[in-house]
Amino acid sequence: MENIEHPENTFETRELNVNLGPQHPATHGVLRLMLDLDGEVVKRCTPYVGYLHRGIEKLGEHRTYFAALPLSDRLDYISSMNNNVGYVNAVEKLFGIEAPERAQFIRTIVAEMGRLSSHIVWLGTHVLDIGATTPFLYAMRERETILDLFEILCGARLTVSYPRIGGVRNDVTQEFLDRLYEFVLDFPKRMDEYETLVTQNRIWKDRTVGIGVISAEEAVNWGLTGGTLRGSGVPYDVRKFFPYDAYDKVDFDVPIGKNGDCYDRYIVRVGEMRQSNRIIQQCIEKLPKGPVMAEEAKFTLPPKDMVLKDMEHLIHQFVLITKGPSVAEGEVYVSSEVPKGELGFYFVSDGTGKPYRMRVRAPSFVHASVLPRLCEDGLIADVIANIGTIDIVLGECDR
Amino acid sequence: MNTILETIIAPGSIDFALAIGIILVKIAVVIAIALLHVAYATYFERKVIAHMQVRLGPREVGPYGLFQPFADGIKLFFKEDIIPAKADKPLFYLSPVIFFIAALTSLAVLPFFDGFVIADLNIGLLFLLAMSSLGAYGIILSGWSSNSKFSFLGGLRAASQVISYEIAMGLSLVGVMIMAGSLNLSDIVRAQHAYPTGVFVIPQFLGFFVFVVAAFAETNRLPFDLPEAESELVAGYFTEYSGFRFALFFLGEYTGMLIMSSLLALCFLGGWTIPRFITDFIPFLSAVPGIVWFLMKVYAFMFFYYWVRATLPRYRYDQLMAIGWKLLIPLALINILITGLVKAWIKGLL
Numbered sequence: 001m002e003n004i005e006h007p008e009n010t011f012e013t014r015e016l017n018v019n020l021g022p023q024h025p026a027t028h029g030v031l032r033l034m035l036d037l038d039g040e041v042v043k044r045c046t047p048y049v050g051y052l053h054r055g056i057e058k059l060g061e062h063r064t065y066f067a068a069l070p071l072s073d074r075l076d077y078i079s080s081m082n083n084n085v086g087y088v089n090a091v092e093k094l095f096g097i098e099a100p101e102r103a104q105f106i107r108t109i110v111a112e113m114g115r116l117s118s119h120i121v122w123l124g125t126h127v128l129d130i131g132a133t134t135p136f137l138y139a140m141r142e143r144e145t146i147l148d149l150f151e152i153l154c155g156a157r158l159t160v161s162y163p164r165i166g167g168v169r170n171d172v173t174q175e176f177l178d179r180l181y182e183f184v185l186d187f188p189k190r191m192d193e194y195e196t197l198v199t200q201n202r203i204w205k206d207r208t209v210g211i212g213v214i215s216a217e218e219a220v221n222w223g224l225t226g227g228t229l230r231g232s233g234v235p236y237d238v239r240k241f242f243p244y245d246a247y248d249k250v251d252f253d254v255p256i257g258k259n260g261d262c263y264d265r266y267i268v269r270v271g272e273m274r275q276s277n278r279i280i281q282q283c284i285e286k287l288p289k290g291p292v293m294a295e296e297a298k299f300t301l302p303p304k305d306m307v308l309k310d311m312e313h314l315i316h317q318f319v320l321i322t323k324g325p326s327v328a329e330g331e332v333y334v335s336s337e338v339p340k341g342e343l344g345f346y347f348v349s350d351g352t353g354k355p356y357r358m359r360v361r362a363p364s365f366v367h368a369s370v371l372p373r374l375c376e377d378g379l380i381a382d383v384i385a386n387i388g389t390i391d392i393v394l395g396e397c398d399r
Numbered sequence: 400m401n402t403i404l405e406t407i408i409a410p411g412s413i414d415f416a417l418a419i420g421i422i423l424v425k426i427a428v429v430i431a432i433a434l435l436h437v438a439y440a441t442y443f444e445r446k447v448i449a450h451m452q453v454r455l456g457p458r459e460v461g462p463y464g465l466f467q468p469f470a471d472g473i474k475l476f477f478k479e480d481i482i483p484a485k486a487d488k489p490l491f492y493l494s495p496v497i498f499f500i501a502a503l504t505s506l507a508v509l510p511f512f513d514g515f516v517i518a519d520l521n522i523g524l525l526f527l528l529a530m531s532s533l534g535a536y537g538i539i540l541s542g543w544s545s546n547s548k549f550s551f552l553g554g555l556r557a558a559s560q561v562i563s564y565e566i567a568m569g570l571s572l573v574g575v576m577i578m579a580g581s582l583n584l585s586d587i588v589r590a591q592h593a594y595p596t597g598v599f600v601i602p603q604f605l606g607f608f609v610f611v612v613a614a615f616a617e618t619n620r621l622p623f624d625l626p627e628a629e630s631e632l633v634a635g636y637f638t639e640y641s642g643f644r645f646a647l648f649f650l651g652e653y654t655g656m657l658i659m660s661s662l663l664a665l666c667f668l669g670g671w672t673i674p675r676f677i678t679d680f681i682p683f684l685s686a687v688p689g690i691v692w693f694l695m696k697v698y699a700f701m702f703f704y705y706w707v708r709a710t711l712p713r714y715r716y717d718q719l720m721a722i723g724w725k726l727l728i729p730l731a732l733i734n735i736l737i738t739g740l741v742k743a744w745i746k747g748l749l
Contacts, residue, residue: 018548040552040716131621131713137452203622203712380552381625381715 015043020383022051028125028387029394031368035375035383042383045375047368052398060358064324065091065165066301068358073159075360076396078121079339081114081150083396084163086336089244090345091165094332095299095325101246102290103167108246109180109283110153110162111336112276116187117146118339119273126266126388127198130207135194142190145183152176166300167293177284184281191274199270208262212374212386215260222373223366226341227269228390232260238337250282262389269391299325324353340364340391364397425517426507433506437653438468443698444705451709475649478642483546486639490544495640495647498537502654505530509661510585512671512689523584524576527662528569531617534655535561538619541648542636553635556625556716563723564616564623570731571609574738575599575666588670597674600667605734607667609727614659616719618652620704622711623719656704657697664696 021032030051036044056075060068072087073080085107092098099107124139147157153176154162154169162169198204214222219232229236237254239247255271257264294300301320302313327349335344341363348357367390374386442457442465449456457464482491508523510516520526535557542554576582578599579590591599600607616623625635632638637648664670671689678685714722 016548016552018552037552127712131624132711133448134452134709137454141453197710198712201712203714206718207712207715379715379717381713 028392031394037380040379042375042378042380045372047371049368050398052394056399057358057360061355064321064353066321070161073161074395075399076338076340076393077158078393079114079118080159081110081162082338083343084161085111086338086343087345088163088165089336090332090334090347093334094327094347094349097166097294097296097299099167099294100291101288103292104245105283105287106168106172106292107163109280112279113146115276115339116273117143119269122269122391123194129384129388135197138193149176149180164301166296171292181284184277187277188274195270205263207385208266211262211382212389213259213261214374219260222370224370225363227265227272228341228367230254231257231265231268233258238335238342244336246283250279252279262385265389327351340393340396360399362396362399364392367392368397422517429506429517430503433654436657437650440653440657440701442468447702447705448709475646476643480642483639485546487544487546490540494537494541494544495644498534499647499651501530501534501537502651505658508584510588511693516585519585521583524572524582532565538636545639547639549632549638550636553632557636560616560625560719563720564613567609567723567727567731568613568617570728570735571606571613572666573735574603574606577738577742584665588665588672591669592672597676598667598669603667605730609731610663612727614663618655618659621708622714624713625716625719656701660697660700663700664693668696
């Protein structure tokens with residue numbers, strides 16, 4: 001009788017425990033979330049990572065600096081070009097060499113192409129998760145053009161390994177530059193197409209405005225970087241604060257948000273795509289002439305045609321690949337702005353040809369850790385919006 | 400059994416037997432044609448959406464991929480029928496059947512053209528609403544009996560969504576009932592033909608708007624496809640279904656879309672008729688058979704379904720509820736009030 005005033009006491013209620021992933025259409029790979037649901041409200045959200053762990057950091061310690069480059073492709077396989085650029089910049093700083101100016105411009109071009117292709121995938125999948133299918137297919141059309149350009153450039157489409165320590169693998173061809181320039185001129189119109197479908201769409205705004213809000217202070221404390229941080233209004237961008245390659249020679253803006261919600265992060269990344277396009281255009285216009293590999297025989301691989309013709313070069317190549325260069329003892333941390341955020345490479349050298357320790361600071365790992373903060377006390381549909389908005393790739397998160 | 404047989408064999412009841420025979424033939428024809436339309440509605444959808452999304456759609460099976468629906472059907476029919484070990488088996492078997500039968504039964508009261516209707520019920524409109532509510536049982540039971548969390552959430556969502564939008568849809572049709580003075584769908588069409596505008600969509604624009612939105616929710620289509628939101632709930636209530644049981648849900652959904660489109664054509668767009676002011680202006684149009692007008696209206700709305708699917712993202716569950724209760728139902732009530740007052744004024748009661 002005492003329960004009449006509190007009918008909820010007359011029966012037992014339990015939270016529904018839902019296992020979202022590792023196989024789930026919206027987890028962008030093998031992210032696994034344990035959700036405790038009270039109706040549709042998420043009470044607790046626990047991310048489990050590690051399903052794609054391949055031990056890339058450890059593998060790097062067993063390879064020479066040259067041979068470990070392709071490992072960085074496999075971090076964030078959507079934007080392998082950016083990882084390569086981050087890796088070679090870190091190793092170059094450790095070696096104390098610098099790539100020639102033309103190579104730096106080419107790296108900037110390809111890194112921004114990588115950023116575009118990654119942001120395109122992010123835009124497509126994020127919007128697809130919210131339920132709009134068409135922008136995804138439009139986005140794939142543009143990504144296809146970028147991958148075709150990568151193929152012209154270096155023969156590979158996804159895991160490119162195009163930059164080299166001390167420069168880039170080969171010079172760009174005129175055909176590549178022409179087709180890229182054509183794409184760059186056309187791209188803003190394509191962006192308008194996506195934005196027509198999404199940016200001012202009322203349902204889109206209902207689904208993203210005020211969802212997954214994180215303040216600027218909290219975002220910094222969580223260690224967020226990239227578009228996820230800038231959406232909260234912090235104008236931190238490695239390309240502006242610690243310029244590498246040719247970023248100090250081109251003019252670009254860093255779009256920032258205000259409220260730190262899903263919508264602002266969306267606006268930031270869409271703005272970044274337009275800025276990337278601007279950077280590519282400027283780089284093509286300013287592209288200087290000159291060599292694309294540094295003249296540092298002790299630290300850079302000799303040109304392949306010379307290896308096939310000349311004894312000296314063959315020996316150089318053999319020694320550098322098998323034993324590695326003799327690097328001074330020391331440590332170095334170099335970060336670069338990849339599409340997901342700040343990708344840092346930390347090397348400890350013990351004087352041999354292989355790093356004593358290779359550590360990768362992966363933005364996706366940090367961003368996955370903030371998911372509970374964004375999702376808890378929200379609805380289950382917002383979990384999907386939040387996974388999309390932090391833009392994680394599990395290859396990078398698990399390493 | 401004996402009594403029926405005796406009645407049929409008994410002299411003088413040959414008309415009765417004939418009537419039953421005609422009805423059976425009609426049912427067979429309607430179901431066959433409706434299912435063919437359903438099959439090609441999927442093909443139509445795939446082609447339309449593909450071309451909106453810079454793709455080509457089905458092309459491989461037959462010329463222009465025209466036999467794709469049959470290939471899909473055969474494939475689904477021969478697929479392994481997987482039943483989860485912990486499923487509530489009788490309900491699991493039953494729920495797709497309930498869903499499909501509820502959808503097919505609705506076909507009985509639809510007048511496709513003048514005089515062609517299987518059951519000319521005087522409560523046709525109510526019968527349609529009742530059947531679409533019964534279909535929700537199929538969804539809820541499938542979600543419950545699968546014993547899967549995703550199905551369960553999908554089933555719950557479907558239950559609340561269908562109940563909420565059922566009210567809005569019923570209320571939006573009240574205006575039409577008041578204007579036509581009947582619940583019989585054929586009478587509603589005739590009332591429209593007699594009305595000066597020829598269609599009820601012009602005086603009943605509010606009801607039309609509410610009906611269109613509710614029709615999307617009622618058939619679980621984007622932007623209201625929450626019960627089967629694949630990015631959240633994998634496939635919602637039919638996550639655990641495979642093979643032909645899945646096909647029944649699929650067919651049921653598309654039959655539901657066809658029925659909603661037909662209901663819209665009948666109640667708001669004049670069914671098999673075209674407004675008189677058009678035939679007065681272009682007289683030869685009145686020679687076109689009614690079924691052509693009817694199908695054109697139905698497929699125009701089907702196209703609208705696809706168009707919306709290719710354009711809009713999905714609403715969230717609470718937003719869907721807010722739209723239903725805070726926007727659609729008040730609008731429908733206002734519509735009823737205005738329609739009632741105007742009708743009373745015309746009749747000189749005020």
